[in-house]
Structure formats: structure tokens, C-alpha cells
Amino acid sequence: MTPVSLGLDFGTESVRAVLIDAGGAELGVGTSAYRHGQITKTLPQGGDPLPAEYALQHPEDWIESAAQATRHALSQAKIKADAVVGIGVDFTSCTMLPTKSDGTPLCLLESFQGVPLAWPKLWKHHGALSQTERMNELARQRGESFLDRYGGIIGLEWFFPKMLETIELSPEVAAAAEVWLEAGDWFVWRLVGCEAEVLPRSTCQAGYKALWSAEDGYASEAYLDAVHPELGRAARTKMPGRLLSPGETAGTLTAEMADRFGLTPGIAVSAATIDAHAAVPGVGAAEPGTLVMVLGTSSCHMLNSGSGHPVPGVAGIVRGGILPGMYGYETGQAAVGDAFAWLLRLLNLKSFHELTDRAMSLPPGADGVMCLDWMNGCRTPLMDGSLRGAFTGLTLAHDGAHLYRALLEASGFGLRWIVDVLRDGGVAVDRFVATGGLPHHNPAVVQVYADVLGETIEIHPSEQGPAVGAAVLGMVAAGAQRSGFADVTEASTAMAAIPHEHRQFVFPNPDHQTQYDGLYRQYRVLADVMSQGRS
Known part of the structure; x- marks a missing residue:
């Protein structure tokens, strides 16, 4: 049986699922819009209007829509679920959220449902403008070396400015948060079901959006403490996990998620990647x-x-x-x-x-x-x-x-x-x-x-460049014995090159x-x- 990989491509409005075999044949595609879309006017349960610069999402939409899209792709492909050997995930970034240590998003707790900054902040959320400016000013004053990797500027849409925004504007949310992470990492964590201490974090997301490098790790504790003591403490104590490159195996699909998606338990799941970055192996x-x-x-x-x-x-x-x-x-x-x-x-x-x-x-x-x-x-x-x-x-x-x-x-x-x-x-x-x-x-x-x-x-x-790239990463995560591919370059050439x-x-x-x-x-x-x- 020819191995097949599932690529899940999370966009701003919807998620796309694509099934690709080892020869690059596109077997099935499914798309499902998020029920709540972009949350930009009011929170789902109503309440005061959100500020104009806010853009939030509902975490349950990601699971629900991904499952619907996957089942549609499987139906279209007319293949057995056990043909799927790997799952790859790409996600908008930096879309991030605070959770409890078991992965429960704070926004799903009754006490925080009405607090906007308890909800996942979409990549285009621009509420952290003053925090970003302050982080940039201090980084330049201190001559922080990480600025060289980012053209001299920390971006408004990135991880730490959004975390700092919550610390300063909703301190009760920041205090209750036990884990801060990217949405792509959260989704993969849900798929594989591990303890928080070993949750899989993407080096792609961390490297481009969270001031991380393989050589130096995250921005220095001294810098983060200087920005805000709570930011430094959160970085030290509320960002557990192991950093994995896209294509590395994050774990295997749990029985609960397999049942929800119509798949087989035990399928290899790749560490996440940024949605646009997946397009490189995808083409x-x-x-x-x-x-x-x-x-x-x-x-x-x-x-x-x-x-x-x-x-x-x-x-x-x-x-x-x-x-x-x-x-x-x-x-x-x-x-x-x-x-x-x-x-x-x-x-x-x-x-x-x-x-x-x-x-x-x-x-x-x-x-x-x-x-x-x-x-x-x-x-x-x-x-x-x-x-x-x-x-x-x-x-x-x-x-x-x-x-x-x-x-x-x-x-x-x-x-x-x-x-x-x-x-x-x-x-x-x-x-x-x-x-x-x-x-x-x-x-x-x-x-x-x-x-x-x-x-x-x-x-x-292909109109599914990122989704195909995610499928390539899923195939690599399955390992050479199951997929036949030793690395991303080999799989990308076989599955996506024209x-x-x-x-x-x-x-x-x-x-x-x-x-x-x-x-x-x-x-x-x-x-x-x-x-x-x-x-």
C-alpha cells in the first residue's frame, strides 16, 4: 500500500486538509471554515465591542474544522484510514494563547470567557503596539544581539509583545496562565496528548516569532526581566516543552483524536511549521x-x-x-x-x-x-x-x-x-x-x-502549496521505514516538484x-x- 500523508493547513478563515501519496498524487482535499471566523467585533457570548486593533479566534474551531476537513478529504480520496502514515501541520503565526497545564485554553474556563485577552490572539492582532515599541527601544539600548536576526526590529505581531500585552492589560489572565504557546504547537499538543513538560514546540515558530535561535535559545533572561519582571518569569516558568524542527516526530495520534478525525491511532505527527513556510517544501x-x-x-x-x-x-x-x-x-x-x-x-x-x-x-x-x-x-x-x-x-x-x-x-x-x-x-x-x-x-x-x-x-x-508542504513534513515524520524518505528535501522533490x-x-x-x-x-x-x- 502506497504511504499517504495528511497535511493540515490552518489559515485565517479556515483549515484545509489534503491527502498526498509518496508519488505526489493529490488524493483528496477538504476545507472547513471556522464557525466563529475572526473574532473582531465582540466575543462569542457578546459583551462590549472589541478594540479596533483586536483579532482573536476560538480554539475549538481549530479542532472542529480540522476534523471536518479531514473526514471530507478521506471520503473524497476513497482510501482506508490506515493508509495514512503521517500528519503535518502548518499554522498562522504568531497566533498564540494562554492555557492551563493540561492544555485547556483559559478562554474556555467560565471565569475567563468574557476577558478578551484570555482568547487566542490571531497573527493580525495589533493590540501590543506600545509594548512592541518599548521592547524595541530597550533592545536597541542594550544592544541585544538577537536584533541582527530580525532586521533590527521586533515585530508587532510576535510572541513576546502579545504576552506582555496580556501581562500589562489583563494581569489576572497572565497570573492564571500556566503555559504560553503558539496555536500550531497547541494543536499538535492536542493531537499527541503528552505532558506539558514535553509538549512539542516548533523551532520554525520560535525562531521567526519568539526571538529564539539554536545557538542562543530565547532572548536573554536579563533583557526580558528588564522589559517587565513578569515577562521574564513567564518565559522561565510558563514555556515548557521541547523544541523540534518541522518534520521531526512530535509524537503519535491519540485514540481520542483519531476517532474524532476518522483516522487510525498511532500515526506519526510532525512538529508544526508556519503556514507560509510550509509552501517551500510544498512547491x-x-x-x-x-x-x-x-x-x-x-x-x-x-x-x-x-x-x-x-x-x-x-x-x-x-x-x-x-x-x-x-x-x-x-x-x-x-x-x-x-x-x-x-x-x-x-x-x-x-x-x-x-x-x-x-x-x-x-x-x-x-x-x-x-x-x-x-x-x-x-x-x-x-x-x-x-x-x-x-x-x-x-x-x-x-x-x-x-x-x-x-x-x-x-x-x-x-x-x-x-x-x-x-x-x-x-x-x-x-x-x-x-x-x-x-x-x-x-x-x-x-x-x-x-x-x-x-x-x-x-x-x-497546486492551490494547496502550504497544505502539500505540511503533508511532506508529515511523511518525513513517519520515518524512512514507513514513508521511504530520508529527509525533507527528498520527500519534497518526490511529492511536490513539477x-x-x-x-x-x-x-x-x-x-x-x-x-x-x-x-x-x-x-x-x-x-x-x-x-x-x-x-
Whole structure:
């Protein structure tokens, strides 16, 4: 029986389950939306409106939706459950939560159901702005060495700022918390059912979002104590577990979870990885110099290199953080699909079909309209969640198509800025691969990206890049005896790589290159003005 692996891909709105066999055949796919979605208005039981910068989730949604998606994928695949040898998990990050020592989320306890900061904070939760600024200021004053790995900046969406936010604003929650962890680690912990002292923590999540490195561990106790004594104490006493690389075996599936998911107990479960990072093995991009662009609600662009050195503005440089044996560089844009959906709502439209045709018929530069797409802040290279977006150059002659074209171009200019930062920092960027739902459902995005970059972009045929990558990691976790694969690179090549003759390429329009060079310079000027003039 050909071994099969289950990949679970947790996104912002839903979870996707995909079953892949050792030869790369996609046997079944299931998707299930979270019942509570993003909790941004009020808590599930009602109460006062949440602050505008809050974005929370319901932990039971993750289990319920993953089980539904898995059962649907199994039904579609028409395979026996015992064919599945491994489970891989990718998750949004940093999405994190406080729990008791048995893994019970505090938000599920009656005493904390009405306390917002007892709930899991979604990656896009931006409530820790003042805490992040203070952590950055103190880290720079102290000359903390970890800043070199993060472009000199701690991110607003990361682990310790969110923990500090709770310590300062909901001290009763912080006092009751016995374990702080990433949602991906919590989900894997639930699957394997071990004691808190040995719960599996992902080196990928810790390395990119929690100031951890294999050489130095977490940020120093002296620094965390200086930020806040309770932060230092929580890091020492409330972050138990063992750190594992994605693809390492976290444990095996419990009988309880197997029954809920329709699987067989004892299946190997991989340590979690960040959702976008899973796309690298998910598209078979094991070689250095390939920028894998996961385009969805936001975007994350990952690249592996044989060397690691500080690059200002790059939010994470982690040895083995994406694939073993290489340095993984993570960059990204905070609003992509989110920004397009916002414009659709603003224009009171149900789809982009007609608008896309009109927008793409406009010349580069959208007849003088320029956009800065910082509707959710700027991730790379400024790492500032407080920044705001803008449209400039508007006249009464412009319409929705001009706004959309300008927004597409702004996203492309942001990507070009990221590529420039990497190349200026001495990191080779030789190949571009796009994955995720957006390249397939909105090809105009990729065409504009290619034109702005002046580069050819490959679209991986699977819309399930991260989910496939998670399945690759699950296969590796099963071990060579059961899966036939010795490492992630071997499994990724066999399960996800596409022969050159079957690849889909989007080529840049050479007639647009000179125009976009000039427009990009204007975009950078606008970015400088808006970033320096923020309140």
C-alpha cells in the first residue's frame, strides 16, 4: 500500500486538509471554515465591542474544522484510514494563547470567557503596539544581539509583545496562565496528548516569532526581566516543552483524536511549521535562491540561502528555519488579499471580474493614481504595524478600476522593495514561484508582479502549496521505514516538484519595464514621506 500523508493547513478563515501519496498524487482535499471566523467585533457570548486593533479566534474551531476537513478529504480520496502514515501541520503565526497545564485554553474556563485577552490572539492582532515599541527601544539600548536576526526590529505581531500585552492589560489572565504557546504547537499538543513538560514546540515558530535561535535559545533572561519582571518569569516558568524542527516526530495520534478525525491511532505527527513556510517544501523548491511567494490574505515570501547574515528590514533569518542545512529568510506584506477584499467592499462589488478587465486595460501608473497598500501596516522592510495606507493623484475622472490598478501596482512595488532589500544585502534571488489561492483566482496580481519586477514568475499548479508542504513534513515524520524518505528535501522533490515542461510561467511585458522603473521610484518617495510623517 502506497504511504499517504495528511497535511493540515490552518489559515485565517479556515483549515484545509489534503491527502498526498509518496508519488505526489493529490488524493483528496477538504476545507472547513471556522464557525466563529475572526473574532473582531465582540466575543462569542457578546459583551462590549472589541478594540479596533483586536483579532482573536476560538480554539475549538481549530479542532472542529480540522476534523471536518479531514473526514471530507478521506471520503473524497476513497482510501482506508490506515493508509495514512503521517500528519503535518502548518499554522498562522504568531497566533498564540494562554492555557492551563493540561492544555485547556483559559478562554474556555467560565471565569475567563468574557476577558478578551484570555482568547487566542490571531497573527493580525495589533493590540501590543506600545509594548512592541518599548521592547524595541530597550533592545536597541542594550544592544541585544538577537536584533541582527530580525532586521533590527521586533515585530508587532510576535510572541513576546502579545504576552506582555496580556501581562500589562489583563494581569489576572497572565497570573492564571500556566503555559504560553503558539496555536500550531497547541494543536499538535492536542493531537499527541503528552505532558506539558514535553509538549512539542516548533523551532520554525520560535525562531521567526519568539526571538529564539539554536545557538542562543530565547532572548536573554536579563533583557526580558528588564522589559517587565513578569515577562521574564513567564518565559522561565510558563514555556515548557521541547523544541523540534518541522518534520521531526512530535509524537503519535491519540485514540481520542483519531476517532474524532476518522483516522487510525498511532500515526506519526510532525512538529508544526508556519503556514507560509510550509509552501517551500510544498512547491518542491529545495534549492537556494528561489523566492517562494505565498499569496493570500497577506503574503509571505521565503527564500533559502547557503549563508546567513544580517539584512536590515528582513524580519527573520533562521538557520534551518525553513529547510535543514540552509538559512531561511522570511519577508512579507501585511495586506494583500485583505486589501483587495477591502476595496471590493468599498466599491460595493461582489467580484473583480469586470473591474479586472478594465483595470488591466489601463496603462501602467493607473492614469496618475498611486497607492500605498499599508492598510494593515508594513511588514517588510519597515516592520511597522502603525503605518497607514493611501491613494494619491485622484481626480473626479478616476473610478474603481483606477483604484484597483493602483492597488495591484502598490502590492507589486512592495514586493520589488523586498527583492531589492535582499539583493542589496548580498542574498541571491534567482527564481520566483507563486503559490496559494490568489495566483489561481486572480492572475492579474501575478502579471502585475512580473511587470513590476521585470522577472518571470512560475505559478505552481497546486492551490494547496502550504497544505502539500505540511503533508511532506508529515511523511518525513513517519520515518524512512514507513514513508521511504530520508529527509525533507527528498520527500519534497518526490511529492511536490513539477517537471519543467509542465510548469506555468507568467512573463513580464517588456514594454512596461521602463515605465515601472520610474513609477517604482515614485512609490519609494511616497513611502518615505508617509512613513516619516506618521503620527
